[in-house]
Amino acid sequence: MVQRVQLEAHLATLLAVDRFKDYGPNGLQVEGRDEVQTLVSGVTASRALIDAAIEARADALLVHHGLFWRGQDGRLVGWLRERVARLLAHGINLFAYHLPLDAHAELGNNAQLGLRLGLLADARFGEQDLGFIGAADAALDATALAERVGQRLQRAPVLLAGDDRPLRRIAWCTGGAQGYFEAAIAAGADAFITGEISEPQAHIARETGVAFLACGHHATERYGAPAVGEHLAQQFGLEHRFIEIGNPA
Known part of the structure; x- marks a missing residue:
């Protein structure tokens, strides 16, 4: 007590x-x-x-x-x-x-989502350092990453595969963080994982070649x-x- x-x-x-x-x-x-x-x-x-x-x-x-x-x-x-x-x-x-629960380095939504997806952050990005980014743990392309996400979150993500490049750096920020996509690209991401997608992100993914995965606001923050x-x-x-x-x- x-x-x-x-x-x-x-x-x-x-x-x-x-x-x-x-x-x-x-x-x-x-x-x-x-x-x-x-x-x-x-x-x-x-x-x-x-x-x-x-x-x-x-x-x-x-x-x-x-x-x-x-x-x-x-x-x-x-x-x-x-x-x-x-x-x-x-x-x-x-x-x-x-936001404090999103950001905590071990117990937060981003840290815990990374654990479930086999991703380990080595840097932060975006406003208030909420975004996480790190090296991919295996030879992945966007389709393989989407399959992993779907299996581990029990929800198929919306995938914009970009130019389907090999993924060396993966960024993520849970929930309604689609507006962090450009900051993730600037931080060197080959793919960005978040909860939601809005209209602009489809065009940005096509034009930059960086993959975008919308995996569900609730699904990424539970x-x-x-x-x-x-x-x-x-x-x-x-x-x-x-x-x-x-x-x-």
Whole structure:
């Protein structure tokens, strides 16, 4: 068991939250009970995940995508009211970490995705150093890389193969990081892996020859929260459970 304030302080230090300019607040977003023994982790603080945390008798919920984002009007109505009401009614603390959870060198989404894909970063790139890049671990082309991604994430990626060159350097940044493609190219990447694709990336891949793989926002970001959850379980003797709420995005 750990005090909520102690848990929050540990997470702030672990994830270096003060280093990041982000789209919403990182840390405790909804205050629940003072003591935490049972922790549930998940990707997004959806109503389905909150209901699953209630069923698991969680004292705290740790997610990547929290409830509050820049540009919201601040009213607790509709779907947002329903989520917050459930958390408050059951005394569940909601901890949310967006960019800090992407960036952590060992427990973050990028680091954990790299482990699953057999990729090891030796450098960072892009705004706030969120992108990871490293040498390919084998003789790969874009098609072989896409096959590996599909097998390990259980989801076939959208592949733009570029000029199908041998891949010497592979860059990646999870979630909605398609805007990092040009920075990855400038960093020397032969392929870039992320979650989403927008219209410009198809043209950039064709014109530069650098491969682009869109592997799913949720699919690429479901590993950081449980890794941090397991760390907290070991650090504080907590009961921890990761709950997967499927998402086709």
